[in-house]
Amino acid sequence: MRTLKFLLQKEFKQIFRDKTIIAMILVMPTIQLLILPLAANYEVKNINLAFTDNDHSAYSQQLISKITSSGYFRLTGYNTSFKESMALIESDQADLVLEIPQDFERNLIRENQQKVFIAVNAINGVKANLGGAYLSTIIQNFNTEIRMELVTPSKSSFIPVIETTNSNWYNTLLNYNIFMVPGILAILVTMIAGFLSALNIVREKEVGTIEQINVTPIKKYHFVLGKLIPFWILGLVVFTIGLTLSRVIYGIVPMGSIPLLYCFVGVYLLAILGFGLLVSTYCETQQQAMFIAFFFVMIFVLMGGLFTSIDSMPEWAKIVSRFNPLSYLIEVMRMVILKGSGFKDIRYHFFIISIFALVLNSWAVWNYRKTS
Amino acid sequence: MREIVIKTENLSKRFGTFTAVNEINFEVYKGEIFGFLGANGAGKTTAMRMLCGLSTPSSGSATIAGFDIFRDTDKIKKNIGYMSQKFSLYENLTVLENIHFFGGIYGLSNQQLKEKSEVLVNKLGLYQEVNKLVSSLPLGWKQKLSFSVAILHEPKIVFLDEPTGGVDPVTRRQFWDLIYEASDSGMTIFVTTHYMDEAEYCNRICIMVDGSISALDSAPNLKLKFKANSMDEVFYALARGAKRGE
CATH class of the missing domain: 3.40.1710.10 (abc type-2 transporter like domain)
Structure with missing residues (x-):
């Protein structure tokens, strides 16, 4: 426990000392939530x-x-x-x-x-x-x-017409922002947590400090936890900022339970941090890590159902998107925030994302070696 | 008979078809300053990394502080200190934070941390710099700090991989004072170097050529054996035959 305390202390000091990271954590959600919903719009005008x-x-x-x-x-x-x-x-x-x-x-x-x-x-x-x-x-x-x-109305012959009336549920005014914002929030959390965790360990490799750690009696799980916990907290902070902003700017108040939302994001963050750790164990330089993480996050985003509906993708793409953790988060965000879904409705998503978290983290820990 | 703290038997490391370290055998005694010499690529760092548990040997065996290099790596790690070629303290932490972090993960108590960091800061004359980021220190100080942090938990053996590379002669002298001091307290020093004057400071010297040990003795004995006036000449005589590193 004491070892973990020292590791966490060190990690937080480093994070708070890095102005770029702090700026990213504050500025990225703000800018993305301000610009994307207004600019990335399906409506064709002009x-x-x-x-x-x-x-x-x-x-x-x-x-x-x-x-x-x-x-x-x-x-x-x-x-x-x-x-x-x-x-x-x-x-x-x-x-x-x-x-x-x-x-x-x-x-x-x-x-x-x-x-x-x-x-x-x-x-x-x-x-x-x-x-x-x-x-x-x-x-x-x-x-x-x-x-x-x-044609004078009286003379016109009577033509039977089927008239449809529809009422819009969950997003009554068909407001585009309400549809986009929860999804963008999901992407934000993914990007911050995925990139930061992937780059962090590789940076220690590059600088050489990981050698110094590896000659100490620190256990593997101590080291991994020391890296996971700070970024997990950071991810939740970003999520909170995003949720607050979307309420202030767009007036989106989650219909469902907020604790449930946090629970799911908590598990999801474990999965995406596991992904970041895994990438870092395979890379030697930050450049490699950045490219690999970017490659995957790009696919996650494009096939996550934010910009294009997964339902209208071809069969093979639907199968691919099942292996995309982000698609589950985007779905859950929309379900809980817009529809007010409860745990029963998203238990399948919970189950799948827990498996993601378990597999990715075990793989990362297994592949992280203290020796070569 | 002096107490043996490091003993290797036919220790080898192969990377694919390349044999970096080829069946080396040697013993290091307690409290000794053991110099490890060799040209670039001779296998010094690889050998040292195996002894520190950073790299798993391909064959052979070794014991460090009485523990087996394959089975008891965790126990070995509690008993050794290591200072790598690259500066490896955290640049974006302060001097004190680095001392506390590394002391802490070696299990020192808060009381010990407080006392030891005071002693260390006094010894290195770093009062003004305690709360400065390590990145702002000059290289010489960084190296001295790095060494002091590596021996903070009072290990039985400390491994130094080219600790004085790029450091000015005065600081090198001071650095060696620190090494002597540690050695006097009974700590065993295992040091690799390129500087032949530093080799003379060692109790015994082991010279590696192409992954094998080609000489092992004290500096005066080596000079006698190779009929040389200085360690430089000894080293040239041995390293001339090297096939690697060209």
Whole structure:
């Protein structure tokens, strides 16, 4: 016990003396929670649209003003020929081209039907899809309005329509931040704990102090605990800062039990610290450790279900994400914070993450040798 | 008969097909200053690392302070001190914090820590620097501090791996005063070095060439044997035949 006390004392002194680490612990959660939810947004806005209006009629003007007033589009070109508009797509100044044919208004009134043409720059798939869909919807609405104008309601035949009404649960206003913030918090905790623990032991190797430790009678588990405990506490501090910030900035109050959340994050931190230790036992320099840790954390983040839903990944990717500890944390965070899930709902996650913690730490301890 | 504290029998270390240390046999007596010489790559550090329990021997056997090098590594570690080639105190801890940390993990009581750090600080004249970070000390002081910390828990044997590399002559002299003092108290000193004048300070010298021991005796005897005027000449005579390190 006394040995552990000395190890912990030393570790905390070193951490608090390292201004970069302290800055990272305070600044990283703040910046990430401030910027990411607002910037990393799925909603597509500012779609650049170019027109070719061959009709120059009242209707075509109406359609254009309807489109531009929707807020999703930005008019970047108003050309007389389709060719010119296409040139804008080629030079990447426009994402969409809308061509309104000649006699648009006349055909609409006389023949009761008309076609418009949309050309989509599909390099950015999401933007192309959504932009095309928005535009089609606006044109459809426009179409309905016109029919209302042209056709007197009494004469219109009765068309059966299925009308859907929906109510949004857990995130009533479909607020994007509420969806993102718990996930970003999960990533934050992962990055801080994973990187710090991975780099720490390797640094002792690089500087040579680990030799001095290895000639002492310190037990393996003392040394590993001396490294785990400080970063475990640090991880919980970062989590607390993040939770507080998300309450202050975004007004997110966990629906579920906060102690439960801390319990899960506590176990999760053991797993991710085990990962860091494991990386450090295989590396000789901080550079190697940084690259390896970064490689894995990158995969954890991209396949964690924060930016893209795991449910819509291909089968093999779903299997891969089962081996990703971060995906469990992101899920639990959303469940407990947004839905108010209790222990019963997340017991499976608890079980899996405990196994992660056990396996990673045992592996790390096994691979950490005092001798070579 | 003098008490034997280190005894090796055919101790070897192989890395793949490369034999770093090849069946070395020697004995070190209690209270002795035992010099370990050799060119770069001769296997000095590897041999020392095996004796400290940092590296597992490939074959052979050795006892340190009466404990077996394979079975009783933990007991050996309580009885030895080690100062590596690289400076290995914590640079971002203060002088006092380093003393307390290393003393503490060797199991010294708070009372002992307090007394010993006072004695140590007085001896090294570090009163002004006690609460300064170790990184701010000049190299000579760092090395002296490092040695003093390595013997803080009063080990039976202390291993010094090129302790005076890059240190000025005056500080080296002071460093050796510390070594003599420790030796007088009955501590056994096992030291590797490149400096031939330092070799003369040792009671006995062991010269390694290409992983094997090629000479082991006191400095005067070695000079007599090789008909040399200085240890430099002895070393050249032996190391000239080395195949490694070119």
